[in-house]
Amino acid sequence: MILLKNVLKKYKTASGSLTAVQDANLTIGKGEIFGIIGYSGAGKSTMIRLLNGLEKPTSGTVQVSGYDISTIKGKELRQARQKISMIFQHFNLLWSRTVEENIAFPLEIAGVGKEARQKRVSELVEMVGLKGREKAYPSQLSGGQKQRVGIARALANNPEVLLCDEATSALDPETTDAILDLLLDINEKLGITVVLITHEMHVIRKICHRVAVMEAGQIVEQGNVLEVFQSP
Ligand code: ADP
Ligand code: ADP
Numbered sequence: 092m093i094l095l096k097n098v099l100k101k102y103k104t105a106s107g108s109l110t111a112v113q114d115a116n117l118t119i120g121k122g123e124i125f126g127i128i129g130y131s132g133a134g135k136s137t138m139i140r141l142l143n144g145l146e147k148p149t150s151g152t153v154q155v156s157g158y159d160i161s162t163i164k165g166k167e168l169r170q171a172r173q174k175i176s177m178i179f180q181h182f183n184l185l186w187s188r189t190v191e192e193n194i195a196f197p198l199e200i201a202g203v204g205k206e207a208r209q210k211r212v213s214e215l216v217e218m219v220g221l222k223g224r225e226k227a228y229p230s231q232l233s234g235g236q237k238q239r240v241g242i243a244r245a246l247a248n249n250p251e252v253l254l255c256d257e258a259t260s261a262l263d264p265e266t267t268d269a270i271l272d273l274l275l276d277i278n279e280k281l282g283i284t285v286v287l288i289t290h291e292m293h294v295i296r297k298i299c300h301r302v303a304v305m306e307a308g309q310i311v312e313q314g315n316v317l318e319v320f321q322s323p
Contacts, residue, residue, distance in 0.1 A: 092119055092120055092121040092123070092155070092156065092251070092252070092284050093117065093118070093119035093125075093142065093154065093155050093156075093252065093284065093286065094117070094118055094119075094152070094153075094154040095115050095116060095117040095118075095141070095151070095152070095153055095154075096116060096151055096152040097114065097115075097116060097150070097151040097152070098112055098113075098114075098115040098116075098141065098148045098150075098151035098152070098153060099112065099113050099114070099115075099148060099149045099150045099151050100112040100113075100134075100137050100141060100146060100148050100149050101149045110308050111134050111137040111308055112134045112137050112138060112141070112148075112308050112309075113308050113309055114309055114310075115138070115151070115309075115310055116310070117303060117310065117313070119284060119286060119301075120284075121251075121282070121284055122278070122282045122283070122284055123284055123285070123300050123301065124274070124275075124278055124284075124285040124287070124298050124299050124300050125284075125285070125286050125287070125299060125300065125301050125302070125303070126286075126287050126288075126289060126294065126295040126298075126299035126301070126302040126303070126316070127139075127286070127287070127288045127289075127302070127303050127305060128288075128289055128290065128291075128292065128295050128302060128303075128304055128305070129288075129290065129304060129305035129306060130290060130306075131290065132307075133305040133306055133307065133308070134305050134307075134308040134309075135288035135289075135290075135305055136256065136288065137308075138288065138305070139177075139254050139256055139286070139288055141153050141160070141161075142155055142160070142175065142252075142254055142286060143155075143160075143172060143175050143177060143254055144160045144163075144168050144171060144172055144175070147161060148161050155171065155174075155175055155252060156171065156174045156175065156251045156252060158170075158171035158174075173201070173248055173250070174250050174251045174252060175250060175251070175252045175254065176245035176246065176248070176250035176252065176253050176254065177245060177253070177254040177255075177256060178238065178241045178242055178245050178253065178254075178255050178256065178258045179241065179256050179257075179258065180256060180257040180258065180260045180261050181261060182229070182234075182237040182238055182240070182241045182261075183241065184229040184237060184240055184241065184244075185229075186228070186229050186230065187228075188228075189225065189226050189227060189228055190216070190221060190224050190225050190226070190227050190228075190229075190232070190240050191212050191216065191225040191226070193229070193240050193244055194212050194215050194216065194240060194243045194244050194247060195208050195209075195211075195212050195247075196244065196247075197244060197247045197248055198211060198212070198247050198248065201248050211247060212225075212243075212247075215243040215246060215247060216243065218243065218246070218277070219239040219240075219242050219243045219273060220239060220273070221236065221239050221240065221243065224236065233266070234261055234262050234263075234266060235262055235266035235269055235270060238258060238259070238262065238266075238270050239270070239273065241258075242270075242273060242274070242277070246277065246281070246283075250283065251283065251284060252283070252284045252285075252286065253274075253277070253283050253284070253285050253286070254286050254287075255274070255285065255286070255287035255288070255289075256287075256288055257288060257289055257290070258270065258274075258287065259271065259289070259291070259294060260289070260290070260291070264293075267293075267294070268297070271294065271297050271298050274287075274298060275298050278298075285298075287299070292320070295316060295320070296316060296320065299316050300315070300316065301313065301314060301315055301316060302314070302316050302319050302320070304319065
């Protein structure tokens with residue numbers, strides 16, 4: 092489902108270049124919940140941007156859902172990105188639109204007709220537990236509810252991969268657990284592959300099957316969560 096081979100990513104900087112990711116090798120299976128953990132600056136965001144095609148590797152290969160993300164462009168990249176969805180730390184909702192309008196937005200862009208859109212939105216609202224809040228605006232929602240909208244919007248076009256960028260970092264511990272439970276539920280019901288980046292060990296322990304630990308741009312350890320984080 093996801094394959095990274097010898098990935099190197101350097102950014103150009105004023106003084107030359109900065110290596111954000113190097114020697115990254117990773118295989119993530121279909122339906123897996125995979126975590127990438129590391130401190131700030133470790134290269135986690137760069138990894139996520141490489142997975143959704145927002146950045147190209149300086150060298151190496153990135154494959155997602157059968158697409159070679161590292162080389163494709165234009166229409167093919169747009170097609171690939173329909174299969175790769177994302178949720179964010181600060182939700183990235185449209186503030187002047189209601190819950191249902193936010194969720195319908197990617198469907199509109201994909202050209203789904205009004206009736207089919209309404210049907211899909213009501214399924215999604217149900218799935219993420221926002222029934223009764225369809226007409227609310229983001230400013231009227233709690234953080235957890237906002238992330239539920241983010242999740243519903245991300246699932247609208249039936250993606251194969253859900254990328255989670257510090258998706259619970261702005262939430263309190265109780266809300267974090269509720270959102271992680273929802274992600275588990277979605278993973279089980281839809282078989283969707285989940286890749287999350289976080290600096291919180293708790294998030295990894297609670298829902299990930301496998302984990303990669305990043306330090307200074309390198310994956311220093313990866314494997315089964317219980318093995319990697321076994322107490323001595
Ligand atoms: P993390 O998400 O783990 O905090 P990042 O991938 O954001 O790590 O950053 C890894 C390194 O790359 C850091 O040293 C950061 O300053 C640098 N970096 C990230 N994005 C850019 C960019 N667009 N241009 C230059 N350097 C960047
Ligand atoms: P938090 O993530 O700390 O709970 P909010 O949910 O209020 O904060 O905001 C999330 C993000 O949306 C923030 O980056 C904030 O700057 C932005 N934001 C908040 N209100 C608005 C608004 N009315 N219009 C546009 N952006 C907003």
